[in-house]
Amino acid sequence: MPKNIVVLGGGIVGVCCALQLQRAGYTVRIVERNPPGEGAAQASCGYIAASEVIPLSKPGLLRKAPGWLFDPSGPLTIRQSSLMGLLPWFLRFAGNTRPSRISQISHDLSRLTSRAMVDYRELLGQFGLSDLIQTNPVIELYETEKDFDRARPDHEMRRALGFQVDEISGLQAAEREPEIAKDFAKAVVFSDWRSIVDSERFVTAMTDAFVSGGGSITMAEASHILFEGSMATGISLAGGEKIEADIVILCAGAWTKQLTAPLGSKLRIEGVCGYQTLFADPGVSLAHGVIYAKGGFGITPYESGLAISGTIEFANLDAEPDWRRADILVKKSRRILPKLQTTNGIRRMGRRPLTPDTLPIIDRLPNFENIFVATGHGQLGVTLAATTGKLIADLVSGHPGDMDMAAYRASRF
Ligand SMILES: Cc1cc2nc3c(=O)[nH]c(=O)nc-3n(C[C@H](O)[C@H](O)[C@H](O)COP(=O)(O)OP(=O)(O)OC[C@H]3O[C@@H](n4cnc5c(N)ncnc54)[C@H](O)[C@@H]3O)c2cc1C
Structure with a gap:
């Protein structure tokens, strides 16, 4: 089993992926350019919003x-x-306004949100959090x-x-x-x-638990993913330094699309x-x-x-x-x-x-064997972070559970 994983992005989704992968036995490093706790979740309402499943395109x-x-x-x-820049996204968004799409998206979101508290209880309980x-x-x-x-x-x-x-x-x-x-x-x-107790401490406490468990953090801007053929070999930092990795997990939030474009994937x-x-x-x-x-x-x-x-x-x-x-x-x-x-x-x-369909992307990146993507959580990133981390750990370890993941594929755009 390849061991060294780089999680690119240390927002709430990145830190939950890192913790779940650590629990699964991997050696994990987070690469994040900002201090822990300063991702989008810091500005959030902090609701673990089980029934917030009706898409924005309603x-x-x-x-x-x-x-x-x-x-x-x-x-x-x-x-x-x-x-003008937003137009292509809005055209896809418009395609998700049909009642049948609204109903399907709500169903696909509810499959994730309905297990959110269970996944948080399991994850946080293990770390006394x-x-x-x-x-x-x-x-x-x-x-x-x-x-x-x-x-x-x-x-x-x-x-x-x-x-x-x-x-x-x-x-x-x-x-x-x-x-x-x-x-x-x-x-x-x-x-x-439910609500989290603090929009900053929620992420910093999990980051501390990750470090106490042997994880490491590199505070730096990543410039691009290094790869040979269909395999990532690591990431390159803005200063030119390279970090080797057996597996790369992209959790860079809204910036993920900039990192996947050179890899041939247009994430919307x-x-x-x-x-x-x-x-x-x-x-x-x-x-x-x-x-x-x-x-x-x-x-x-x-x-x-x-x-x-x-x-x-x-x-x-x-x-x-x-x-x-x-x-x-x-x-x-x-x-x-x-x-x-x-x-x-x-x-x-x-x-x-x-994303234009309000569904997250939780998947292996098309054409790559060892790059995974966890982003696109929109208004539900706080709610779905622990669940996403668990699903990513399942995908990485090759033990997918009984969840049908088709709705969350990276290739759907
Ligand atoms: C006002 C508001 C209210 C909200 N309310 C709720 C709510 O009640 N419930 C809920 O579930 N969700 C809510 N959300 C949504 C939730 O906050 C987001 O979905 C979630 O925080 C996204 O997390 P993320 O880790 O995917 O992205 P981010 O937090 O953006 O993390 C991505 C990280 O990647 C880093 N990064 C990006 N590119 C690079 C690079 N090249 N090199 C190094 N680092 C990089 C960034 O610095 C960033 O820290 C709300 C959001 C807002 C703004």
Whole structure:
């Protein structure tokens, strides 16, 4: 059995792949250019969102897209300067709006999300890290009965797939969370969702466990994959140094497509920006993650403060953050938490690696025997990291479980 594995990318997916491979007996090195904990998950809502399985391409979305171009305060926006570059991705995205595709994608996502907590419990339990996940579920708030009725088909689809969505009144939501406004019309409790305790420590604690278990980290930019014929031999760093490897796992998030293009694989991934503001002294406390349906963002009680995170902004990979998007969420969050204090917030931006069909890529790279890809998790990277790591470890060790992996193939684009 070849032993030395390089995992390129130390975000949440990379670190979970590294840990699962380490558990399977491999010697693993992570190559990451930034300090641990600073990947996209740092800016996330941190929900292990079991039933967040309905793809972004759901009905009505494309009809609204032209309006979003001119509405910087909406939950989804497209940077005008990036539009031409994004067009090929959007054409494929449009192909996934048919009801039959929505239903198939939801099913394929649910096969992964429904085992997410089991895989996290097993992984974190082994390293004594079970307390990295909070025990409470997540509540979603609706302004009006009409808003709720619009979301009803999504909830019904979730229930049909076996997930738990419990309807409560706005007042009942406020009884559970006394700091939230009492005049929301409706709410749902996503009873099978959980939140992580901190969007940074979740990844740094797992990274520490990986190092304590004998793993190593090289903090450097990788420039390309080295290969001979159908075999990778290692990776080359930006400074010219080479790292040899028997197996390479690509977990470079939205940047993975840049690494696979010279290998002949065009992965369709865009880095969809999301923003967070973290308040260490918010003046209010929450026991649950709370989603504001109309605003399309979440509020999460982390150890390090209260985080307000969301927004879907399509922009080129090299686009600078537009911090106005973070500020809009903060402004809107006062509707939910009237007593929220918004001084000294820390703003963060993360790029969700999103495929046109909202499904991740968990596969061996076409035409290569020893390169594997784990990316494209979009809005579900926190949820699916442990599961993805397990599936990658199964693929690498040649012991695929009983999961049909066809929907997650790299060659599907
Ligand atoms: C606002 C927001 C809210 C979210 N909420 C949730 C949520 O509630 N639940 C959920 O499940 N998900 C959520 N997500 C999505 C989730 O955060 C992402 O899907 C996930 O973090 C992606 O992880 P990743 O490891 O694939 O990518 P990344 O975190 O981007 O990691 C890739 C890493 O590769 C490194 N890298 C890239 N290229 C190179 C190179 N050439 N050399 C060296 N290193 C390289 C990068 O530095 C980076 O650290 C949210 C995201 C955002 C932005």
